Amino acid sequence: MTTNARDGFTNKFGVIAAAAGSAVGLGNIWRFPYVTGENGGGAFLLVYLLFILLIGLPVMLSELLIGRRAQKNVFGAFKALAPDKPIFMSVGIMGVAAAFMILAFYAVVAGWTMEYTYLAIIDGLSGMNSTELSVFFQEFQTSKIGPLVWVGIFMFLTAAIVIGGVKNGIEKYTKILMPLLLVIIIILSIKSVSLEGAQAGLAFLFKPDFSKLSGEVILEALGQAFFSLSIGMGVIATYGSYIQKKENLMLTAVSVSFADSLIAVLAGVAIFPAVFAFGIDPSSGPGLVFETLPNVFNSMQGGYIFSVAFFVLLVIAALTSSVSLLEVVVAYFVEELKMTRKKATVIAAVSISVLGVFCVLSDDAFKFFDWTSSNLLLPLGGILIAVFVGWILGRQNMKDELTAHGGKAYFSGLLLIILKFIAPIAISAVFLHGLGLL
Ligand code: PHE
Numbered sequence: 001m002t003t004n005a006r007d008g009f010t011n012k013f014g015v016i017a018a019a020a021g022s023a024v025g026l027g028n029i030w031r032f033p034y035v036t037g038e039n040g041g042g043a044f045l046l047v048y049l050l051f052i053l054l055i056g057l058p059v060m061l062s063e064l065l066i067g068r069r070a071q072k073n074v075f076g077a078f079k080a081l082a083p084d085k086p087i088f089m090s091v092g093i094m095g096v097a098a099a100f101m102i103l104a105f106y107a108v109v110a111g112w113t114m115e116y117t118y119l120a121i122i123d124g125l126s127g128m129n130s131t132e133l134s135v136f137f138q139e140f141q142t143s144k145i146g147p148l149v150w151v152g153i154f155m156f157l158t159a160a161i162v163i164g165g166v167k168n169g170i171e172k173y174t175k176i177l178m179p180l181l182l183v184i185i186i187i188l189s190i191k192s193v194s195l196e197g198a199q200a201g202l203a204f205l206f207k208p209d210f211s212k213l214s215g216e217v218i219l220e221a222l223g224q225a226f227f228s229l230s231i232g233m234g235v236i237a238t239y240g241s242y243i244q245k246k247e248n249l250m251l252t253a254v255s256v257s258f259a260d261s262l263i264a265v266l267a268g269v270a271i272f273p274a275v276f277a278f279g280i281d282p283s284s285g286p287g288l289v290f291e292t293l294p295n296v297f298n299s300m301q302g303g304y305i306f307s308v309a310f311f312v313l314l315v316i317a318a319l320t321s322s323v324s325l326l327e328v329v330v331a332y333f334v335e336e337l338k339m340t341r342k343k344a345t346v347i348a349a350v351s352i353s354v355l356g357v358f359c360v361l362s363d364d365a366f367k368f369f370d371w372t373s374s375n376l377l378l379p380l381g382g383i384l385i386a387v388f389v390g391w392i393l394g395r396q397n398m399k400d401e402l403t404a405h406g407g408k409a410y411f412s413g414l415l416l417i418i419l420k421f422i423a424p425i426a427i428s429a430v431f432l433h434g435l436g437l438l
Contacts, residue, residue, distance in 0.1 A: 015243050017175045018320075019064075019256045022235055024178060025321030026109050027228040028264040029185075029314060030289050033271045035224050037282035040212030041204040044221055045268070047213065051225040052261050055426060058418045059231045059382045061253040062389040065401040067240025068249065069393070073331035074234025077241065082392050091384045092332065095234035098377040099328045101369040102227075104355035106325065107158075108366065110318040111150025112290055115140060117311035123304060125294045130278040134291045141287065144360060151356040158322040159349035162330055163342055178320075181313040182263060184306065188270040188293070191300045198273030204282060205272045219434025222427065223374035228260055232378030232385065235324045238331050245404045250411075270296070286366075326352070379431055383424045390419030 036044050070077035075092025082088050119125050128136060140146060192198060226232045243252070271292050275282050278295045282288070293310070297303035326348060333344035359366040389398055395416055402409035432438035 015239070015247055016252055016255050017178060018324075019230075019236060019239050019252060020178055020259050021317075021320030022230045022239065022324035023228065023256050023260040023321075024181070024263050025317045026106060026113070026314070027224075027230075027321070028260060029267045029317070030109055030113075030286070032224060032228060032264040033268055033292075034284075034286050034288040035220055036205070036268060037272075037275070037288055038285065039217045039220050040209060041272075041282070042206055042208035043210050043212045044217055045205060045265070046208050047218055047221040048224055049261060051222050052229065052257055054418070055222070055382065055386075055423045056225045056229045056231060057253055057257045058415055058423055059226075059385055060229055060236055060257060061249060061402075061415070062385050062419060063231055063234070063236035064240035064243065064249045064253060065398065066385065066389065066393070067234075067237035068243050068245070068404075069397065069401050071241050073241070073335045074237045074328065075332050076335050077234075077237055078388070082388070085392065088384055088388050088392070091381050091388075092234060094377050094381050095232075096329055096332050098233040098373045098381070099235075099325045100352055100355060101373040101377070102233075103155075103158075103322060103325045103352045105359045105366050105369045106318070106322055107151045107154045107352065107356040108147060108359045109286065110154045110315065110322065111147050111360075112141070113311060113314050113318060114150045114154060115146060116290060116294075117308070117315055120297075120304075120307040120311045125307075126298055126303070128294070128298070130280060130291075130295050133294050134280065134284075134287075137287045137290045147360045148357060151353060151360060154318075154322070155349050155353045155356065157319060158326050159345050161319065161323045162326045162345050162349075177313060177316050178259075180309075181317055182259075182266075184310050184313060185263065185266045185270055187306065188296060188310065189266050192270045192273040192277075192296055195273055195277040195296070195299065197277040200276035201271075201273030202269070204276065205268050215430075215433040215436065215438075218430050219375050222379055222430045222434075223371075226378035226382060227374040228264060229257060230321065230324060232381035234328050234381070237385075238328055239324065246406070248405045248407055249402055250409070375434070379427050383427050386419045386423040386427075390416060390421075390424075 066077055066081065067074070070080045072080055073092070074095050075089060078088040078092055125133065125136070193202065230236055240249070243249070271289060272282065274292050274296045275288070278292065280288070280292055284291065294307070297307040300306065326345065329348040330341065330344045333339045333348060334341050339347070355369070359369060395412070398416065399409050399412055402412060429438060
């Protein structure tokens with residue numbers, strides 16, 4: 001890809017696959033289960049799904065239409081669409097900051113996934129019982145050297161794909177592999193549900209206990225919705241700028257949100273029954289998936305093949321997300337700071353790897369980046385994006401963009417109400433309440 005010609009996606013499935021590739025990743029399979037486990041299960045899931053529908057979907061649609069209307073990276077988009085309102089450019093700046101933070105810890109977890117892929121291939125975890133597997137993960141995670149090397153390898157791969165450009169890089173991989181990941185997760189869920197003692201896990205996930213809800217828990221659910229959908233920071237807007245006018249944005253947003261939520265819930269079904277069946281603590285934190293799933297593989301026929309396939313696909317799912325994160329930074333460097341694509345990618349990838357080192361060395365740095373990006377930066381970006389489309393872009397522009405493919409704009413009245421009032425107020429309220437200020 002040259003510095004000024006914007007390449008695009010080739011067809012509808014390419015767009016949806018790429019956006020879904022960004023959305024579906026460690027957020028669904030690693031972060032969703034561990035955050036759900038820490039926040040009490042069923043009630044959290046319910047609030048999370050409500051936020052996806054009420055806030056996530058409208059914000060995703062807004063991002064798509066901002067990007068496509070402006071044909072620019074997220075920072076440039078707001079500059080072009082509202083040159084006299086610099087406040088909205090902060091979405092671009094916060095977005096680039098969020099991309100740095102998210103990718104820093106994302107690369108660490110992706111690194112764990114790569115280690116587990118390697119272990120799956122050499123069959124290094126079979127025969128261990130549940131306690132041994134937990135101890136193994138903790139020892140690996142605190143060993144530092146292994147995790148550090150993987151961060152470097154993962155960032156190198158991400159950068160290599162980003163340098164390749166959109167069509168050759170992102171789209172080609174996501175189209176085939178995401179559906180395959182879905183199939184594997186469905187098989188894992190079936191196995192997990194049939195384990196002895198699985199019932200308690202299903203009850204944990206699907207029987208809401210509303211006494212578990214607090215301001216903090218609700219804010220976590222909101223942050224998880226934003227993180228999982230890749231919204232609030234310009235990733236989806238950047239992809240929107242690559243989408244052709246003939247594509248239906250509403251259909252894209254609905255399909256991506258649906259696929260993303262489905263995979264998160266299925267990941268929950270694959271993990272929680274096993275958590276309870278193997279006596280693992282659901283609130284054991286970021287290691288939950290890595291301590292749980294190997295038990296399932298060990299207990300199933302063909303576990304070797306499934307474990308290899310699962311971890312390989314998870315690495316790829318992580319890559320299609322990390323590529324989208326790096327793309328935000330690179331598009332910004334290229335279009336605003338006039339760097340070449342290659343130089344921009346190298347500078348971004350190296351500096352993010354350095355932040356990744358901090359996340360490996362310090363749990364506090366890891367948690368800080370994780371919490372601040374999901375629960376603070378993304379929701380704040382979401383408020384500005386909703387307000388921008390609702391109040392500044394306005395009804396007519398919104399409708400034009402929604403009907404550019406030649407079809408109708410369904411629910412545009414409701415959408416406008418959500419973007420103008422409901423989303424900004426709800427996000428602000430959850431936010432202030434979660435921080436104990438309301
Ligand atoms: N949504 C991605 C995931 O679920 C992570 C991500 C967040 C990607 C924000 C881009 C932007 O893994």
